[in-house]
Amino acid sequence: MNCNVPTDIVFSFTGFSTRGGQTDTHHDGWGIAFFEGAxxxxxxxxxxxxxxxxxxxxxxxxxxxxxxxxxxxxATQGRVALENCHPFVRELWGRYWVFAHNGDLKDFFPQLEGPFRPVGSTDSERAFCYLLQELGRRFGSTQPGLPALRDALRELSNHIAGFGTFNMMLSDGSALFVHCSTSLYYIVRQHPFATAKLADEDLSVDFSEVTTPKDRVAVIVTAPLTCNEHWTPFAQGELQVFVDGAPLPA
Amino acid sequence: MNCNVPTDIVFSFTGFSTRGGQTDTHHDGWGIAFFEGAxxxxxxxxxxxxxxxxxxxxxxxxxxxxxxxxxxxxATQGRVALENCHPFVRELWGRYWVFAHNGDLKDFFPQLEGPFRPVGSTDSERAFCYLLQELGRRFGSTQPGLPALRDALRELSNHIAGFGTFNMMLSDGSALFVHCSTSLYYIVRQHPFATAKLADEDLSVDFSEVTTPKDRVAVIVTAPLTCNEHWTPFAQGELQVFVDGAPLPA
Incomplete structure (x- = not known):
């Protein structure tokens, strides 16, 4: 989720977490990271x-x-253990970076000899360490602007996706980077807000009652969370950046 | 807390957290980190x-x-904000390191140009980044043995303590490093276990009922948590390592 004002995720998380062992087979752990300022x-x-x-x-x-x-x-690679649960968190350029991956990378063992080394044994954490290592190498000690970062992440994600499925999300708390390898959808909710109904539970929320007209919220998912809204699919190989609740213009 | 078997901290945390705004003035945030394997x-x-x-x-x-x-x-340095709450977590040598600090360092602004940069604005996070940076510089890409690590941390902690009060704890999940600048105490609980009574709340626990004779648990604190046990004070300037619930022999 990426928004222009701090927003709670209770509604979406309720549907999402039901998939972790009840309406879906993703039962080998879970995780969530909330940025609050830095x-x-x-x-x-x-x-x-x-x-x-x-x-x-x-x-x-x-x-x-x-x-x-x-x-x-x-679990595809790496046993069921706390250190293998996403999202992963590391620091680069004096900011925390949060990363989660859906997919399976075959034989992806990049050289990780710099400051980012995996603690667990997943292909996902290796991909995260590789991304940060390469960003550090390209841009040195200072974080570049969003367009340069997007271009670099697009190139790096395309490289990683050569090893298998690489649907991923990455954020430094100011922007949310999304790469689609096989299947991702997004929705931007903004004024005029309507009622949304969860696909996985009998729960609805009228967003007009809990928002102001200025609010804008983007939700990006592997499978649509609601059954009465239009979710936009990503193209395969697409990398998109969300800022303040909307995709950044190309 | 450092133990030889996985142990819960409910009893100690109950007394400890009461000091966070009720029986003590430490009300500007809090945090806790539990290692579970890596x-x-x-x-x-x-x-x-x-x-x-x-x-x-x-x-x-x-x-x-x-x-x-x-x-x-x-809060002494750095506003009340999530990014300034201890403990801090970073990765070095493919392990997570967790750090917390009690004290106040004056004019401590080390050169932090390597892979560990503070996200928040506390003297504590600067000290943590400095420790990891210097460990990385001394030992390269491979984690050294405990005695070498202890010697290095003793030297680095003494240097930092030259800037002010530096009571700190640091762990990689296998050992707990403790440096005392002004005030720290520890206790080792082992067979035969007795009943302990919290100093801050009307709560007792008979550890013999919730342990096995092989269990050993070290608890290290800035002020004793119980009123009926003997807590050993650290010497000023002392750095000690706890492994499997006991201090490592010198």
């Missing part, structure tokens, strides 16, 4: 989201954030 | 621990860990 609240658990006490807390506690990344895991 | 559960909040929904969860949820670092904050 800080991050990071929750991971190797239990299924549907039965996790932390997931229960998050469903009841409206943490407000402009950038949130959540993930439910189906 | 992974870390990291909770931070800029609200007072005594009224935080996450602190409430942790008081009720017996997360078991061999290494836990918790912190309640009284």
């Amino acid at each position: 800080g991050v609240r990071h929750f991971v658990d190797h239990e299924a989201a549907v039965s996790s006490p932390v997931a229960d807390l998050i469903k009841r506690w409206p943490i407000k954030s402009k950038n949130v990344i959540a993930h439910i895991r189906k | 992974g870390v559960r990291h909770f931070v909040d800029h609200e007072a621990a005594v009224s935080s929904p996450v602190a409430d969860l942790i008081k009720r949820w017996p997360i078991k860990s061999k290494n836990v670092i918790a912190h309640i904050r009284k």
